[in-house]
Amino acid sequence: MTLQEKIKADLKIALKEKNDVKKSTIRVIMGEFARLDKKELPDDEVIKVLKKLIKSEKETIEKSGGTEDSEFITITNSYLPKEVSAPEIEDWIRSNIDFSSFKNKMQAMKPIMQHFGSSADGNMVKEILSRF
Secondary structure, X not given: OOHHHHHHHHHHHXXXXXXXXXXXXXHHHHHHHHHOOOOOOOHHHHHHHHHHHHHHHHHHHHHHOOOOOOHHHHHHHOOOOOOOOHHHHHHHHHHHOOHHHOOOHHHHHHHHHHHHHXXXXXXXXXXXXXXX
């Protein structure tokens, strides 16, 4: 089952359970999917959409001066893959990246992000690289 199919199935469950918050959150997510050209999205694209929605919600909360404990963010985050921890990224960098092959250490971002994919936060990787 793809991530998009899981989200659709969860909408049906939320409708049956009369869970209004989850229902409206999933409908927002599904609306973002509908805006795209393709009807069936690979998991990578679904994750990008989810991250974009979370970022947008955080910015909205920040502008209004609220706190970041939004149910929308919590529900949307539940569909994202578990993020890799900073120590795991550091260990992988130490054992797999030869910084002498790059002009500067930030050029190592590409192979690191290719390896970890959407399970690593780019800003966290950037911060880790700055410490090397």
